[in-house]
Amino acid sequence: MRSAKAIFIRQATDLFKNRLVMVQYIIFPVVAFIFTEMVAKADESIPDYMFVSMFAAIFAGMTLVATTAGVIAEDRENKSLRFLIMAGVKPHEYLLGIGGVILAASFLVSLAFALMGGFSAANFARFLTIMMLSSTASILLGASIGMLVRNQQAATAIGMPVAMILGFGPMLAMFNTTVEKIFSFFYTQQLNVVANDFTVDLTKPITIVLVNIAFLLVLFTVAYRKKGLSA
Amino acid sequence: MIQMTNVIKRFGSQTVLTDVSFTAHTSQIFGLLGPSGAGKTTIINILTNQLQADGGSHTIDAAPFETGLMLDEDGLYVRLSCLENLNLFADIYGLPRSRSKEVLESVGLQDAAKKAVSALSRGMRQRLALARAIINEPKVLFLDEPTSGLDPTTARGIHKLINGLRERGSTIFLTTHNMDEAVKLCDHVALLHKGVIVEQGVPKEICERHNAIKTVPDLEAVFFKLTGAELE
Ligand SMILES: Nc1ncnc2c1ncn2[C@@H]1O[C@H](COP(=O)(O)OP(=O)(O)OP(=O)(O)O)[C@@H](O)[C@H]1O
Ligand SMILES: [Mg+2]
Numbered sequence: 001m002r003s004a005k006a007i008f009i010r011q012a013t014d015l016f017k018n019r020l021v022m023v024q025y026i027i028f029p030v031v032a033f034i035f036t037e038m039v040a041k042a043d044e045s046i047p048d049y050m051f052v053s054m055f056a057a058i059f060a061g062m063t064l065v066a067t068t069a070g071v072i073a074e075d076r077e078n079k080s081l082r083f084l085i086m087a088g089v090k091p092h093e094y095l096l097g098i099g100g101v102i103l104a105a106s107f108l109v110s111l112a113f114a115l116m117g118g119f120s121a122a123n124f125a126r127f128l129t130i131m132m133l134s135s136t137a138s139i140l141l142g143a144s145i146g147m148l149v150r151n152q153q154a155a156t157a158i159g160m161p162v163a164m165i166l167g168f169g170p171m172l173a174m175f176n177t178t179v180e181k182i183f184s185f186f187y188t189q190q191l192n193v194v195a196n197d198f199t200v201d202l203t204k205p206i207t208i209v210l211v212n213i214a215f216l217l218v219l220f221t222v223a224y225r226k227k228g229l230s231a
Numbered sequence: 232m233i234q235m236t237n238v239i240k241r242f243g244s245q246t247v248l249t250d251v252s253f254t255a256h257t258s259q260i261f262g263l264l265g266p267s268g269a270g271k272t273t274i275i276n277i278l279t280n281q282l283q284a285d286g287g288s289h290t291i292d293a294a295p296f297e298t299g300l301m302l303d304e305d306g307l308y309v310r311l312s313c314l315e316n317l318n319l320f321a322d323i324y325g326l327p328r329s330r331s332k333e334v335l336e337s338v339g340l341q342d343a344a345k346k347a348v349s350a351l352s353r354g355m356r357q358r359l360a361l362a363r364a365i366i367n368e369p370k371v372l373f374l375d376e377p378t379s380g381l382d383p384t385t386a387r388g389i390h391k392l393i394n395g396l397r398e399r400g401s402t403i404f405l406t407t408h409n410m411d412e413a414v415k416l417c418d419h420v421a422l423l424h425k426g427v428i429v430e431q432g433v434p435k436e437i438c439e440r441h442n443a444i445k446t447v448p449d450l451e452a453v454f455f456k457l458t459g460a461e462l463e
Contacts (some may be wrong), residue, residue: 006322010308010315017347019309065259083363086279088295089325 007097013073015101022065025105028059029112036116038069047217050116053195054128054171056113060134061188062104062167066159068102068142072229073155076146080188099139099169106135130202133209134191138166144223158166187212232257232292233278233371233404235377239286240426241272247273248426250324255404255419260397262417262434263406264450266462270426271406275373278404281352288341291371293402296324299369301377305360309349313359316348317366339388354385359378361374361389366398374405378412390416395461408462410450414438424458 015021032055040046072095075081084094110131114124143161149155169194173180183189190205233255240248247270255261260375263271276282276287279300280451291298305317316333335341338358348356357377364372374393378386382448393403393416413420414434430437430453438448441456 002325006319009322010311013315014308014310015348062375078309079302079304080308081306082281082302083306084318085324086281086300087320087367089323104332178391225405 001093003084004096004100004110007084007089007094007134008100011098011101012104015105024063024067025059025109026045028055028063029109029116031055031118032113037082043171046167049119052113052117056071056110056131056195057134057170057188057192058167059109059113060131060138060191061166061169062163064102064106064138065134065142065145065163065166068099068139069145069149069155069159070142070152071098072143072146073149073152076229078150085229094229095143099143102139102142103132103135106139110135119198124178126202127195130205130209133206133213134142137187137209137213137216139221140204140213141166143203144216147223147227147229184208185212208215220230232379233261233290233402235274235287235289237287237440238277238284238289240270240277240282242284243295244322246283246426248277251422251423251428252427253421253428253431256302257292257399257402258400260393260403260405260416262413263404263423264408264410264413264420264454264462265406265409265423266460268425269423271423272375273426274423275302275375275404276367277408279373288379293370296367297370299364299367299372301364301372301374303375305356307348307356307359307363310347312345312347312352314344317363318357320366326367330366334366335359337392338362354381357381358385358389361392362373367391368396368398368399369401370404372401376406376408378407378409378428386412410454410462413450414448422450422454424456424460429454429457446450 032051035051036048038050041049110128113117114127117127119127145159145162146155147225149158166186167184167186169183170189173183185208187209190208194200194205236252236330238248238251239246251274263274265271273282277284278291308394310458313335314331317335318328321328321331335344338361340355340358340362343351343355348359351359378389398404419432421428434450435448437443437453438450441453443449443452451462
């Protein structure tokens with residue numbers, strides 16, 4: 001656990017210094033804030049939290065998958081991971097440290113979204129719960145991509161389209177019922193549903209998200225067994 | 232102690248190590264001398280279990296946390312400062328963070344403590360990599376061409392540091408294609424050519440054996456005599 005904590009501190013420090021990654025964490029809450037203040041609050045027909053929910057789903061799907069994949073691929077590619085392993089760091093400690101930072105960052109961003117949405121206490125909790133579950137799914141997916149790809153460039157090439165499908169899928173689903181049917185099996189679509197309608201019963205969405213997590217856990221295990229953290 | 236016995240390594244159809252055997256004794260500086268492509272890095276990778284050999288055996292009398300490693304690919308975190316890079320490893324080893332400052336000073340980088348690695352010169356970066364390798368006062372230290380591409384003053388500083396570590400009981404395994412470095416620094420050397428150890432022993436004795444002492448012991452001449460190849 002000492003090593004996981006050390007990696008956590010290192011990754012948190014690096015996150016603040018990595019502007020390209022940092023911007024991905026800031027841009028969606030900022031854009032959501034602007035749209036909420038300028039469009040949603042001005043237009044009576046749009047619920048105040050609409051853009052919060054929309055951009056939160058994009059953030060959870062896109063930013064988290066892309067950055068998790070990118071961090072792991074970078075550490076593998078520049079061989080820094082090799083020195084950690086040589087120093088006795090266990091792969092799961094490394095993944096725990098990295099995943100922990102990204103989950104914590106996601107929690108802070110989700111909190112910002114939730115405050116912006118002006119939710120009631122119960123909805124606030126609902127929103128954070130579904131955000132954290134979705135974040136877990138995204139981190140597992142991102143980590144799997146980070147382990148499977150050859151290098152950082154490939155992580156971007158593969159991670160970005162996947163992240164975009166997950167992030168923007170729910171938006172496309174609004175315009176087409178077939179797309180909506182397909183995407184309803186994806187956790188980002190369920191996140192979108194829950195975050196947009198506080199009357200929806202949580203049983204089905206949470207179950208689908210948990211099934212997604214289970215499936216991604218299998219993918220993660222396969223990636224880990226197959227490629228591990230080899231450079 | 233580091234020991235390799237009859238190690239064989241192939242990459243596809245290419246055999247890069249043939250029957251490699253040697254022993255590096257405790258508190259010794261063991262030098263592996265050979266030109267580019269001889270198989271030096273491959274030997275370090277096998278000894279540190281980053282690569283699987285196709286035959287033979289090897290042992291190190293130190294646990295992973297008691298070893299230090301410096302490779303040509305330094306694996307430093309470029310956005311982090313020198314101190315932050317070292318603090319990570321101090322944390323991993325459970326050492327006080329004051330130890331980071333201590334090693335940073337020992338490689339002469341105290342003034343660059345807050346500098347990002349991306350802003351360091353090549354020599355500074357190499358010294359930082361060395362600092363990271365010795366932060367845990369390793370029992371066994373692997374150095375892959377620790378002074379290649381460095382100016383003589385910096386290289387001498389590193390030699391002094393390596394000597395100091397040996398005096399405190401570390402076993403040091405280093406590779407080089409600089410025969411001067413091998414003669415001055417190493418207690419024991421092995422000459423590697425195309426994956427075969429063609430000679431090994433105390434540098435001065437090897438030179439005597441091959442009549443290569445004119446004014447100073449000349450390992451380069453020995454190597455040339457044995458293989459017909461140049462070291463550099
Ligand atoms: N992963 C690999 N796949 C295939 N061949 C390899 C691999 N790694 C090394 N080799 C080959 O093995 C031989 C020895 O390489 P090695 O890196 O050990 O040499 P070296 O003595 O360290 O050279 P240098 O002084 O240039 O670092 C070379 O012919 C190299 O091409
Ligand atoms: Mg080499």
